[in-house]
Amino acid sequence: MAASGRGLCRALSASPCPARRHAHWEAKARLKPEYDAVVIGAGHNGLVAAAYLQRLGVSTAVFERRHVIGGAAVTEEIIPGFKFSRASYLLSLLRPQIYTDLELKKHGLKLHLRNPHSFTPLLEEGTGSRLPRSLLLGTDMAENQKQIAQFSQKDAQAFPQYEDFIHRLALAIDPLLDAAPVDVEAFRQGSLLQRLKSLATLAPLLQAGRTLGARLPQYYQVLTAPMTKVLDQWFESEPLKATLATDAVIGAMTSPHTPGSGYVLLHHMMGGLEGTQGAWGYVQGGMGALSDAIASSATAHGASIFTEKPVAKVQVSSGGSVQGVVLRDGSEVRSKVVLSNASPQITFLKLTPQEWLPEEFVERISQLDTQSPVTKINVAVNRLPDFLAAPNAPGGQPLPHHQCSIHLNCEDTHLLHQAFEDAADGRPSRRPMIELCIPSSLDPTLAPPGCHVVSLFTQYTPYTLAGGKVWDEQERNAYADRVFDCVEAYAPGFKGSVVGRDVLTPSDLERIFGLPGGNIFHGAMTLDQLYFARPVPLHASYRCPLRGLYLCGSGAHPGGGVMGAAGRNAARVVFGDLKSM
Known part of the structure; x- marks a missing residue:
């Protein structure tokens, strides 16, 4: 863990760590x-x-x-005064x-439900009063189409149909999540009663088939093809395709060019909060x-x-x-x-x-297979990141894009593939994929006044480094510094705002949380x-x-x-x- 910073947050970080409290239910429990x-x-x-x-x-x-x-x-509370969702x-x-x-x-x-939910700033020069472009997506379809139209009118028109297509597939698979899989062993070797009971587990599968109907071949492709192949059939603009492709590789040692990457995307589309399909939020x-x-x-x-x-x-x-x-x-x-x-x-x-x-x-x-690409970096900062593509408000209060999953180095699916190839060769990605979240933008209880907690979910980092190297403190900090350099390119001043950081490589995730290979x-x-x-x-x-x-x-x-x-x-x-x- 490295620490730097100034002002109020510096004073807080120097204070002693509060004593760990025992959970109330443990106090009541007797073994x-x-x-x-x-x-x-x-x-x-x-x-x-x-x-x-x-x-x-x-x-x-x-x-x-x-x-x-x-x-x-x-x-x-890794850094005094700052409460982190340390892993998930x-x-x-x-x-x-x-x-x-x-x-x-x-x-x-x-x-705290987030809307909008996705922000992808681009690294490009602004011209005159025009800022670098960015893509902001949320629940308002008309606004989504307006955002996408910056890059492609054709994609803006296709986006509602794509959302409906993916939503229909997610609905079909959804019942499978809440039931045990078909018990093949009971069906094969069980008693007559066990075999009859196992037949009941076929119901969600049959229901899924009925829901998908005649479009089953198209949906089958989503589950088996590379996600880039699926997205190429729908869209032409790379910022949109890369933004959508992040859900196909998040937490997975896979490229958007890898066959079957579509299921990971689908897995992340099956949720919802408080009756809103597809909503994501902070606790x-x-x-x-x-x-x-x-x-x-x-x-x-x-x-x-x-x-x-x-x-x-x-x-x-x-x-x-x-x-x-x-x-x-x-x-x-x-x-x-x-x-x-x-x-x-x-x-x-x-x-x-x-x-x-x-x-x-x-x-x-x-x-x-437990390969993991993930290094999670939890960061305490003394001010909000200020993105070139969406400058901060004069008073420093959070803006809508601050509550999003902010995708950095995600302008092009080829960038994601290059980052994957680095890790496949045993090297941390030179330009890693970064999902940056600021939960304190909606939940101020997580950080001192004026300060924020930032989650950097980054990939790709191999569990085992090339040449027999291990994730020692030097390698860990070198990679974290590279990630911070990337954030700095999109939001100048970020590195100067850092009060402290907690870097969790795949081996750290395995050691601390019992995640095999660091696989989430x-x-x-x-x-x-x-x-x-x-x-x-x-x-x-x-x-x-x-x-x-x-x-x-x-x-x-x-x-x-x-x-x-x-x-x-x-x-x-x-x-x-x-x-x-």
């Missing part, structure tokens, strides 16, 4: 020797699973290794049913406030949540069934079932005794690792070869993002199994 269910990890999916199970009358305990709950959905930083994908069922608003969840108090709300819902019904209680291993009976967990301090906690919010690699390669897992299953887990999705969101192949074929129903052990995190269907779907779906499968025990 018991036995529960019906144990959840490993208090990431948002684990908390959702615990909340649903407890509401169904299943006595549930959650054990978290860190001092704070939330996994990647966490708020941390935006909300949209949370399933609406979870929001309603768990009464998250009642439990303190407050949202008041940072993403940790969402985790707190879920935890509050869970504990209100009797669930127990413990921090700084890492699980050392899953306990297995002599008959080959889960019988609880052993904590790192040696405590044994018995349970009928264990749900793991940890990644498949941690769950099955580190916590589960290997003798109880088939060799082929272990081999498949060890071969999962617990594994690549590629077609060979989705639906009934997530995490591996024949084991995508949240169950695993060891009876009583379940996966409930992002490594299970439907994958990553702050959705909660994996936790909710897993809880329903577990509850059904408990009833039949």
Whole structure:
């Protein structure tokens, strides 16, 4: 972490860090020797699973290794006075049913919806009184078309049809998110009753087919083709194509030229907030406030949540069934079932005794693609970034573009591909793709008056550097300085506004948050690792070869993002199994 700055924010950064407070639910919880269910990890999916199970009358305990709950959905005061959504930083994908069922608003969840939602400034010379161009997109279609028309009248006319096309595909796939995948193993080898039950899981697939209808071949192309091929069929202007393509590569070690990159875009189009389809927003108090709300819902019904209680291993009976967990301090906690919010690699390669897992299953887990391009940089600044393409107001108050996802180095899809190729060669991108967000533009509780927190979600950075280099402090700071130079080109004065920064490379994301390879999705969101192949074929129903052990995190269907779907779906499968025990 490096720090610089002046004025009010400098004084704040020199103050002592406040003492860490224990969560109110932990103070109430008392560790018991036995529960019906144990959840490993208090990431948002684990908390959702615990909340649903407890509401169904299943006595549930959650054990978290860190001092704070939330996994990647966490708020941390890395720099005194500045509260960062340290890893995940935006909300949209949370399933609406979870929001309603768990009464998250009642439990303190407050949202700030963003509109407009995307700002792409260009690096070009202004002429006379004309500023460099930029592309600002939001919910007003007429305004979107006016913005796009700066670059192409044809694209402005096509944009509403493109939005409708993608929206229709997202609606078709949406029901698949809230149900366990087709249980191929039960259908293949189960009893007659199990086979009949597995037929019911076909319903969302059939519904998707009916929704797509005659346009299925076109939609199939979105899922399988390079995103650039799809976008080229719709548009001609590069700033628009590159802006849209960012959603196809965000968090993925892939190029917009890579076949199948369209699904990642689609995954990010399936959300919405407070009834507004496609809306994204900031959580008041940072993403940790969402985790707190879920935890509050869970504990209100009797669930127990413990921090700084890492699980050392899953306990297995002599008959080959889960019988609880052993904590790192040696405590044994018995349970009928264990749900793991940890990644498949941690769950099955580190916590589960290997003798109880088939060799082929272990081999498949060890071969999962977990490549990550992401380095997250959290920055404290003493004033708002001032973009050449959209100068700040005289009083320094946030303007509409400050609340957006601000896309830098995204004027051209070829730039994104070049950044990817650098990382594929083992080098941090020379001109990285940057998604810059300023949550304090809508939530002033995150920073001192006049100051702001800035999230820089950057790619591409390889987990392993070429030539055997490691991500030491020198490499980490060299890359962060390069990112800051890029921001400075769009917003002169940015570097001088920096009070402090927190740089998280792929290896840091793995070490701190347990994200394998630094992958924010617990594994690549590629077609060979989705639906009934997530995490591996024949084991995508949240169950695993060891009876009583379940996966409930992002490594299970439907994958990553702050959705909660994996936790909710897993809880329903577990509850059904408990009833039949």
